Amino acid sequence: MSDLRPLFAPRGIAVVGASRDPAKLGAVMARSLARFPGTVVGVNARDADPAAGRFATVAAAAAASPDPVDLAVLCVPAAASARALADAAAAGVRAALVCSGGYAEAGVAGAAQQAALVSAARDAGVALLGPNTSGFLVPARGLTASFVPGVATVPAGPVAVVAASGGVNHALAFLLASAGVGISLAVGLGNAAGVTAADVLAHLAADDGTRAVALHVESVPDGPALVAAVRAATARVPVVAWVVGRSDVAEFARSHTGALATSWRTTRAALRAAGAVLVDDERQLVDAVTALSALRLPASADPGVGVVTAQAGPGLVHVDGLRGAGVAVPPLGGGTRDALSGLLPPLTFQANPVDTGRPDPAFGRVLATVAADPAVDLLSVYALTEPDVLDLPAAVAQLAGTPAVVGLGGPAGQVGPQRQALRALGVPALDGPTALTAAVTALVDDARARASRRDPSPRRPVPVAAPQRDLDEDEAKTLLGRLGIATPPRRACAGRAEAHRALAELPGPLAVKLLDAAVTHKSDVGGVHLGVRDAAGLDAALDALTAAGATRFLVESMAPPGVDLVVGASRDPVFGPVVLVGLGGVVAEALADVAVRTAPVDAGEAGALADELAGRALLDGARGGPVADRAALGAVLAALGDLLLAHPAIAEVEVNPLRVTAGGLLALDAVLTLGKEPSP
Amino acid sequence: MSDLRPLFAPRGIAVVGASRDPAKLGAVMARSLARFPGTVVGVNARDADPAAGRFATVAAAAAASPDPVDLAVLCVPAAASARALADAAAAGVRAALVCSGGYAEAGVAGAAQQAALVSAARDAGVALLGPNTSGFLVPARGLTASFVPGVATVPAGPVAVVAASGGVNHALAFLLASAGVGISLAVGLGNAAGVTAADVLAHLAADDGTRAVALHVESVPDGPALVAAVRAATARVPVVAWVVGRSDVAEFARSHTGALATSWRTTRAALRAAGAVLVDDERQLVDAVTALSALRLPASADPGVGVVTAQAGPGLVHVDGLRGAGVAVPPLGGGTRDALSGLLPPLTFQANPVDTGRPDPAFGRVLATVAADPAVDLLSVYALTEPDVLDLPAAVAQLAGTPAVVGLGGPAGQVGPQRQALRALGVPALDGPTALTAAVTALVDDARARASRRDPSPRRPVPVAAPQRDLDEDEAKTLLGRLGIATPPRRACAGRAEAHRALAELPGPLAVKLLDAAVTHKSDVGGVHLGVRDAAGLDAALDALTAAGATRFLVESMAPPGVDLVVGASRDPVFGPVVLVGLGGVVAEALADVAVRTAPVDAGEAGALADELAGRALLDGARGGPVADRAALGAVLAALGDLLLAHPAIAEVEVNPLRVTAGGLLALDAVLTLGKEPSP
Structure with missing residues (x-):
């Protein structure tokens, strides 16, 4: 660049x-x-x-x-x-x-x-x-290259804004200034014909004045370049990404920047995989970079948050939000609770969260006590400003080392100075319990992203050759088998005699299906017959399939019952190969409950994708069903992603369903298609 | 009171x-x-x-x-x-x-x-x-009865805060003051041992100084009283309700107010049915009352919003948010587009949203042109403050009658005065595109709530007597039939001979089931045999059922295929009878995709519940399936709700599944249970 x-x-x-x-x-x-x-x-x-x-x-x-x-x-x-x-x-x-x-x-x-x-x-x-674009600003250099002159009032500080849109760039700069956070660089990319988000990220990765990046994304011209830039930047500086376009606003978006609108879901997945923290709107974005520009937690798979609140109601809102976001608010140890009982009135709630009741001079010791608990990696504090009874910056100054973040309510004339005093201690301050939740969630997500950070996987060898044409179900399953993915026993049969031989050889009951690479939705054309147990049943099935035009048949042992997943890999036009997992069936399809990740992905990361599904309880033995082996599922997804990386001619491979059985995962159907024009 | x-x-x-x-x-x-x-x-x-x-x-x-x-x-x-x-x-x-x-x-x-x-x-x-509680304040009377003296800085204005928690009451008062909105009354109820939220709402319904109510709810001591108070208040003044406790924070909540934690979902449904606007957090709450205290749209089932933005990027965020919230952003008429093409540069986007490019003196005429479109009931405007080129209050003043709401970005020194000038014109101003989305959504939700407002239904007569004991499937279906709910042809059989007679009489194939009111999950005990077509099959089924302990059998024609729903009515401890609809099957159950409404509910309202389901596409003919008749579904739900209202002894009635078939709705299984101790 x-x-x-x-x-x-x-x-x-x-x-x-x-x-x-x-x-x-x-x-x-x-x-x-x-x-x-x-x-x-x-x-x-x-x-x-x-x-x-x-x-x-x-x-x-x-x-x-x-x-x-x-x-x-x-x-x-x-x-x-x-x-x-x-x-x-x-x-x-x-x-x-x-x-x-x-x-x-x-x-x-x-x-x-x-x-x-x-x-x-x-x-x-x-x-x-x-x-x-409306330009850019670098407040520390007195440089305002913008057609909105008012943005010259935005103070210098540690946050860089990299926005697809000039208008959003300015709106974010103003919102950050209102939140008491200054800007190192704020740039709107506009059509991004030359300098791209990836270029600016690379510039910022070497900029010591930037301690957090707020990244606004509308569309992505070069997915791999952006992913690489985010991955490189997040090694030094946290990147918080806000991807817009969840609903269908593609027509307006195209008119705006002339760019190809890409998939909202895939863009988020790619940025997350690259180490970015994701947010849903500009308020969360401001909260997240307010926190991350002040502190970054050590890498951790599941940091524990200790919550201390001077008012129960806002504390309840905060903890409710943290639980909803999947942030751990662990029980405090016995020693911590003993120490708290000596500091707090007996009627207060002293688990985690710790409700102090009205703050008194012991507030600082309460904070230090909770911060010292081994389960607490981050202290989150909510308080209304009450200067008569609580010097919050002085209380926080006693923490000596444990990272902390504060939510403050009060008159602007009190909140502003306290916020600046806290910030000087390295403690970010937010303006309410929901903002505090967004800030804590961002700190935790960043720590988790770094804990799961891996060097980009080397290309793993794929033990199959590139197919020269779309595969029928039998060929696709043979290929899956070479990738280590289990399938039921089966026979591809060119005629009735072979089918009857298969009936004799395979454990029943059997599924009998039309075998033709050109038919991808067999069920819709009457191409699947289940529960075949005897010669009469087989003949009936073969008659029906023949009538439907079949000349070849797949005869297969039926799988034991279980929970059905859909897994696959496809080629995103912007980000390249992605893997996908979702629950099977029409309800899950209607709910679009799927999780996506860019390839290559290792088996550990890919297995964790299942836990992003809203219906994940079904994979954990709900209603007495089997528990999905996350490592095995991850291996399937990783292999499918590797397959698409190794063979550019493959457009898509879908296993639907992949059944979770008591005996492990079984691919019950599979489709592999080549691209219309094989990629170079 | x-x-x-x-x-x-x-x-x-x-x-x-x-x-x-x-x-x-x-x-x-x-x-x-x-x-x-x-x-x-x-x-x-x-x-x-x-x-x-x-x-x-x-x-x-x-x-x-x-x-x-x-x-x-x-x-x-x-x-x-x-x-x-x-x-x-x-x-x-x-x-x-x-x-x-x-x-x-x-x-x-x-x-x-x-x-x-x-x-x-x-x-x-x-x-x-x-x-x-930490008390209350009435700024217009100089009355601050609070142990947080700083709250005396909160200005007088049109918003009343009614908070379960004293801390939340204060936090909201401070956030509203920051948003430039004053307070008529702000009260924290604490344990609410005497004065309840319902009491304060009744007081506010007669208070001309209050133009919107921000209601914070943790738990509800008396559901019907709160519902009645919200219903009465919303006839004059909008009520925006924020219910906390979505995640499991019950233990801390109890310690906080000593109150019974009720169901988050049911509380929201009850408040919505009573006419309240729902929000998810305190920021949306502030946005909603900022807007609703300045203006209220006429009652309308689906108000159209015209969006004009001076910057494309923030406009895109806003429209994306509106579409996600289900707010209509209708196409503008041909006359409007012709007029806009004379006002705007050719390169701007002139559909809805209308992107003006950099604002110029024609901005006011653009606003007036969009506002005059017949499809536009509310104008939503986003702009960065650019005092050199745009006098936004003067532009908005040209609107003459069409309600408008504005999102403003800019330095505090410019935004504050513009916000006050707009407010003086009856136009609320928000601080960003997401806040603008929350404000518009609240205005639209309030207009919709008023359009669907009905006088509380008179008790409708229920054409069945109160059951004296839990009903078996046959009895429950007979009761459903009297309520007008269709069921497949069936026979309750005391023995084999009767079962074989049923086989001869009923259209096949048949389902043969164990018939016993004490067994509510028949499938789990092998109590259901499907696809019985002949005497041999029937005998096999009867043998198996007898072995499982059955002495009576239900023989029934199998229903045609379709999409399965779960519908039911149960008795909420706080709000009384509620009706529920969800998609059938384990996936939908794992996703908890259900919609709830308090009874009584009329058929029209109840039918619309289906459209609250995430998986609603399945009810609209997805994949060539049947379309669910909303009126018929509403009638089923209304009847089940009426049943529980009429007969307090009934604890619950569940129809699972209620199948949507091409020929209409069919109840395939039903359970009716009485309360452990019949209610008085």
């Missing part, structure tokens, strides 16, 4: 298309940049005025500038932008920001303008941000 | 247990009340000082007060509170606030203290708030 320092840390800036009309983009940009301590020069061929810092060409402007002009802000029509960029590059400019629209989001003509602009940038080695 | 004006609009107040020690509750309360413009007197038998406004008895204090002392704030130990209340009542006090704990939440001894306190209040006709 290109060096983004000329873009985000320029020495001098040229505004190309500077204007005297205060409503024009060039004038707004010049106003926004007024606070920049380096040189800002204007360029306007028709209205040059060197005395006013406005030159006819970038070259003239650069010649007059005391600082090298690294960045050009191009405020010119789309049709003129490629040429303007080339001119700027010729004058030594190494980065360009293009805010205006009229490019790929605007149809065929716009796409051509964008292509010309990108080509000019590539030829000249210029880092291009945009087009179609 | 008692008159709450002496509590919330007292002329004079006595603080009983006033103290010179500034940390004592009595001293904190006196400080909180210092701004009250009426008389506040202290009472302390051991430390009377009439010159300092502190008297030995309430009677002495009342005699010295220029205003009648209506309210006593009791800051005395639990053991002394009943006596203190009686003394105050004797001196003319008509309301009492008890903040301290040590009552029902604190075990058996505390429960006795609470009973004594309640008894004293009842005997004296005193409205008792508490115990175990």
Whole structure:
């Protein structure tokens, strides 16, 4: 990727298309940049005025500038932008920001303008941000390259915002400022024709001033690049990802950035696998980076949270939220409880959560006592500000080492100073119990992501050759068998005689099916007969199948009862091979209760996917059923993912159902299809 | 219920247990009340000082007060509170606030203290708030009866907070103040031993100063009273209900208020049926009452929302959220689109949502054009503040009549004044796209609730007598038949001969089942044989059933295929009879995908319950299946609810499955059980 320092840390800036009309983009940009301590020069061929810092060409402007002009802000029509960029590059400019629209989001003509602009940038080695974005800001450098000048009020701080949309970038910067958290860099990518989210993440991974990244995602042009960038960044700095587009807003989204809308679910799964913390909306995003920019827990598969609340009601809301989010609020040890009983009135709740009743001078010792419990990795505290009776920053200062996060309620005049005092102690403060829950959940999710972090798996060898055509059920099951996936005993039969031989050889009762790679939904065409036990039954089944057009048959022992899953691997257009697991049957299908993960995935990670299913209780022996062996399930999923990675010609493999039986997993049906045009 | 004006609009107040020690509750309360413009007197038998406004008895204090002392704030130990209340009542006090704990939440001894306190209040006709609460505030009266003195900074305004918890009451008051919304009354109920949420709602229904109610619910002591109060209140003022306790936090909740934790799902269903708008957390609660205290849409089954956004990215987030919440964002009419094309640059998205690109002076006309579209009942606008190019309040002022709500991003110094200016126009302003979504959803939900509002159904006659014992399947189906619920043809058979006669008479194939009211899960004991077509098959089934202990048999025609539902009615300990519908089968059961409604319910409302199911696609002909007749399903649910209302002895009736077939609904199995001890 290109060096983004000329873009985000320029020495001098040229505004190309500077204007005297205060409503024009060039004038707004010049106003926004007024606070920049380096040189800002204007360029306007028709209205040059060197005395006013406005030159006819970038070259003239650069010649007059005391600082090298690294960045050009191009405020010119789309049709003129490629040429303007080339001119700027010729004058030594190494980065360009293009805010205006009229490019790929605007149809065929716009796409051509964008292509010309990108080509000019590539030829000249210029880092291009945009087009179609409201810009970026770097408060610590006094750099506001935005057509929303008010964003210059946003303070410097530890959070970087990387937003698909310029508007969202600004909205997030303002929300973070309201939450008392400053910005290291906030950038809206717009059409992302040049600089992508992956590029900015790579830049931030080396930026010591950034302690958390807020990543807003609408669509992903290059899935593997984004995944690699998130994986690399999260090794040093937490990345919190907010993927929009859960509901169907694809048409508007395309008009907005001209980009391919990808699958919301797959994008989330890919980012999570890469180590990002996921959130559902901008409020959770602000809460998460507020917390993660102040502290990061050690990697841990299941950190324990100790909750202390000065008011029972908000504490109840917080603990209810944590349990709903699957965060562990473990029982406190006996020693901790003994110590608490000496500190608290007898009527308070002293399990976890610990309700102190009205705070008193012992509050700090209560915090320290809970923090010292071996089961507690993070202390979460809620309190209303009561300066008369509780100096919360002083109480928190006694913790000596245990990470803590605080929820504060109170008048703005009290909350603001306490929040800053806590932040100075490395303790993030949130504004309510739900915000506190989002913050704690993010800290825990980040710790879990790091505990499950593995180096990208080396390509594992796949013990099957690439199929040359779609496989029928028998061939697909043979392939599954080579991958170590069990199937019931079966015979592929070319005629009645073979079928009757199979009846004699296989344990019954039998399933008798139409065998044809071209028929993927056999049941829908009467292609499956179950419970065949004798020659008469077999003949009846063969008669019916023959009538339905079958010339070959699969005769197979029926599987014992169990819980049916659907597992598979397919090729996502953005992220490449993904594996999937869901519960079988029409109800599960209607509920879309599936879990997805990008391949390659190792068996341990893949087995844990089952626990993301809403109906996971069914895999744990509900109603006396079998318990699904997570390791075996993970091995199946890992093998299917590896298969697609090894053989680009395979579009999809689906095992439906994969039955969980008392004796283990059994693939009862399988479909393998090749891509319409085999991938290179 | 008692008159709450002496509590919330007292002329004079006595603080009983006033103290010179500034940390004592009595001293904190006196400080909180210092701004009250009426008389506040202290009472302390051991430390009377009439010159300092502190008297030995309430009677002495009342005699010295220029205003009648209506309210006593009791800051005395639990053991002394009943006596203190009686003394105050004797001196003319008509309301009492008890903040301290040590009552029902604190075990058996505390429960006795609470009973004594309640008894004293009842005997004296005193409205008792508490115990175990942090109090209340009425900013417009300068009345802060709270042990969190900082809450005196909360401004007066149109929102009433009715919180189960004193801490949550304060937290909400502070969050509303931060959102720029003031308070008419904010009360924490604590143990709610005297004044309940229902009582406060009745008070607020007659309070012209309250334009929206924020209701926080932990547990419900009297379901029907709360439902009646919400129903009465929502006729005049919207009620937004936040029910906590989704996850299992029952133990802590009990310790908190000493109350029975009720079902989260049933409480939500009951409040919704009563006309409340439901929210999931305190942020949505603040958003909802911010909007509903400024405007209320006309009653409408499906109001259309027109979305105009000055920035595409936040608009996309907002529309994504609205679609996820099931809010209609209808296409705009051709005339509207023509008018917009004359106002907007050609490259912007002009469907619904309407993306204006950078705002210009035409923004107000864009708003008015969208607002005038016949499909638009509410206009929702998002914009970053850009005072140089957009005067948003002036643009909104052009709307003339169409309700509008605005999301604003920007620096606090710009957002605050714009928010107040918009509010003065009757337009609520929220701080981001997700908050805007919550606000719009609340406005729409309230309009829908009013559209579906019906007078409580008169008790409908139920054409069956009260059963005297648990019914077997045949009896239960006979009862269903009388209720108009279809069942397959069947015969109850006392022996083999009758069973063989049934085989001859009934259309096959047949189901043959064990018939015994004591066996509710027949399948689990091998009590069901399906697909019986002939005498040999029937004998085999009868042999097996007899071996399993059956002496009576149900022989029944098998139903055609279809989608299975579970429907039923049961008796909730708090809310009384409720009806339930869910998808059948183990997957749906594991996912707990059910919808609940309190009885009585009419058929129209009950039929709509099916559309609350996550798996509702299965009821609409997914995969070529039948479409469930909502009216018929509603009639089944209404009848089951009526049955439980008419016959208190019935504990539960469950139809599992109720099959949706191409020919209509069919009850395939049914269980009716009586309560262990029949209700009176």
